[in-house]
């Protein structure tokens with residue numbers, strides 16, 4: 096049995112529990128405490144009874160061919176899967192399989208051939224893990240006592256050059272809010288102009304030892320961003336909005352590609368797990384890789400369900416920001432990565448979630464189409480997406 100503490104508030108059962116990941120994982124208790132699916136399970140991953148092994152239930156797979164050939168069907172299939180699971184598996188997408196393979200090869204090179212000291216060079220002080228390397232022992236699922244068994248690297252959006260953006264989207268370098276970022280980058284910025292979002296989105300860090308790692312991260316970032324936008328078009332229609340509703344809300348979103356290495360588990364894990372139960376903080380997450388098992392989602396009946404996407408597929412789930420915007424019509428489902436059974440404990444695991452975020456100044460205000468007498472607005476107070484992100488980063492010990 097999962098060790099859960101449950102509370103009944105209104106018609107929502109709240110299970111107080113974990114969360115993790117860069118503004119891209121976490122939930123409940125302080126922020127969006129209406130999540131229905133949270134557990135504090137970091138000590139019970141070893142218990143196989145958590146998974147309903149006799150059940151043939153599984154997260155549906157939807158083909159991107161439908162996006163091209165029968166958009167309404169695509170909308171319907173995604174909507175159904177998300178309402179039920181908060182997750183869907185996408186096949187026949189346009190992210191090149193060769194590029195995916197290359198990204199995992201270069202990730203292995205970075206994590207496994209560089210020394211600890213070489214990797215630590217890419218840790219950026221004071222950035223909440225927004226860019227570069229984050230070592231073991233840092234990220235801790237919200238409410239969990241033990242940190243996750245993972246190290247990761249964040250590649251974020253490269254903002255357009257100020258020469259390419261509208262004059263209103265440019266700030267003066269001497270603006271108070273740009274001071275830190277300029278100091279961090281050690282730039283000589285006299286008389287330079289900056290993109291209006293430069294204080295939110297620092298430049299990416301180039302890995303000198305493995306230059307192809309950085310190039311590959313950029314390619315995957317852009318490909319998943321494009322795929323994410325297609326999913327958002329479908330969700331907009333599902334939510335009775337204009338198909339392109341999200342376009343100008345995410346075009347310069349503070350999105351992040353997280354490249355994760357879960358090393359082999361060599362000794363007793365002492366209650367640490369690969370990724371503690373959490374919800375993602377962002378709008379949607381597109382997850383690549385994870386051919387090695389371990390990903391599980393928490394079903395509405397409280398049972399854990401394995402998610403084993405076929406190689407090359409993209410697993411795509413709803414995050415807390417979209418759950419909030421949609422007043423829980425689209426649920427942000429709790430998930431985790433459990434430790435492997437003993438016979439596979441020597442195998443490392445690599446995965447790449449892409450956390451798709453709105454533009455940092457986008458204000459998340461419940462959609463009217465998601466409010467009714469039966470479903471009163473759970474979030475009467477709108478919140479700016481960057482304020483929301485900062486709150487959540489603190490909860491998962493990245494800030």
Ligand SMILES: O=C(O)CCC(=O)C(=O)O
Nearest residue numbers: 116120385390432446448
């Ligand atoms: O590694 C995985 O499969 C999932 C990772 C995850 O959920 C996260 O980083 O938010």
Ligand SMILES: [Fe+2]
Nearest residue numbers: 116120374375
């Ligand atoms: Fe996650």
